[in-house]
Amino acid sequence: MKSKHVIVLFISIVMMSVNVLNAQSLKLNPKTFSMTILGTTNVHNFESKATQASGELVINSSKQVQTMIIEIPVKGIKSNEKLMDTKTYEAFNADKYPTITFKLTDASSLQVNGNDISVTAIGNLTIAGVTRKVVLKSVGKVIKPGVYKFEGSYSLKMTDYKMTPPTAMMGMMKVGDGITLKYSVTFEGPAIN
Secondary structure, rough: EEEEEEEEHHHHHHHHHHHHHHEEEEOOOOOOOEEEEEEEEEEOOOEEOOOOOOOEEEEEOOOEEEEEEEEEEEEEEEOOHHHHHHHHHHHHHHOOOOOOEEEEEEEEEEEEEEOOEEEEEEEEEEEOEEEEEEEEEEEEEEEEOOOOEEEEEEEEEEEOOOOOOEEOOOOEEEEEEEEEEEEEEEOOOOOOO
């Protein structure tokens, strides 16, 4: 009886090892990455852009998403106004929490139609040290074998992440609580067989 359990355990380990060996790692291309933060103030609308990012998408041997992580340095967020950038870094508490992170927990809905992809990604978004579960709906394309591009947007409230919306000009200019993240991300790696 014991030998039967050992054989089953051995086969399980071998199968897990094969899946790990056949997993495909795709890296985020920082040159094609873009994320725009759109928001409002009581004076005018504003727009900031994330200028840096890193990340990885791992697809298993069954061509299912196994893991995904994206990291964005807060101090890589830039606008056309230096004061706005300073206020942004203060709101994010960038010295204490220097990175915005998204970690996938479930790619529940994945539809592929030719080169077109539609995906609902559920994961943990960490901003200013606060982690919340989010649902991101993205559309994508297979650019070429091993290259996948995804686009979408997500709206949130800064106060949900315990952030205080920035103010300027001695409180005369106030940033609204709601912002929208508009993103485009490309993952690249060797073609998946």
